[in-house]
Amino acid sequence: MTWTDFWALIATLNGEATASNCGRLAKRLSRRPLPEIIAFAELHAEALHRLDQERFGTLPVADMTLDDGAPFPQSGDSFLYARCAVLAAGRRTWESVFSDPAKFAPYTATTYDGEYLLYVPDEAYELSTGKEWDRTTRYDYESLTNKDGWPDHAFR
Numbered sequence: 330m331t332w333t334d335f336w337a338l339i340a341t342l343n344g345e346a347t348a349s350n351c352g353r354l355a356k357r358l359s360r361r362p363l364p365e366i367i368a369f370a371e372l373h374a375e376a377l378h379r380l381d382q383e384r385f386g387t388l389p390v391a392d393m394t395l396d397d398g399a400p401f402p403q404s405g406d407s408f409l410y411a412r413c414a415v416l417a418a419g420r421r422t423w424e425s426v427f428s429d430p431a432k433f434a435p436y437t438a439t440t441y442d443g444e445y446l447l448y449v450p451d452e453a454y455e456l457s458t459g460k461e462w463d464r465t466t467r468y469d470y471e472s473l474t475n476k477d478g479w480p481d482h483a484f485r
Contacts, residue, residue: 335372338354346444351452359452375466378470378474380423380433381479385426389437405472
């Protein structure tokens with residue numbers, strides 16, 4: 330699977346990682362050969378890993394503040410879901426945030442939740458094989474795993 334194929338599949342989400350959009354994507358992907366499902370999972374993880382950067386992860390949640398009015402920080406999970414929302418928004422959006430981190434900020438809002446996109450590769454695999462997928466990918470998409478994206482963070 331090429332990046333072009335990957336982004337064409339992501340485009341079927343129509344910009345949003347809703348349960349129904351992601352379910353349709355998983356079904357569509359499950360009809361492809363198993364190596365393509367695996368390749369999609371690899372590109373999916375890589376795209377999320379590339380977004381795992383301090384300049385995005387330290388942005389506050391767009392529509393929340395602390396009791397004292399201070400910015401509300403993203404949690405590891407909310408940052409992951411924001412990255413998924415950016416990915417679901419499509420190739421142009423995903424590419425644009427790298428040159429302008431302010432374009433990432435709206436996706437931190439609680440109205441955006443890309444969590445369903447996380448499960449698409451696993452659901453497609455299960456639909457295709459009838460088995461649960463205990464997988465690993467070359468890139469870890471969890472928050473704070475991109476050492477290059479968090480140069481000042483102490484990794485263990």
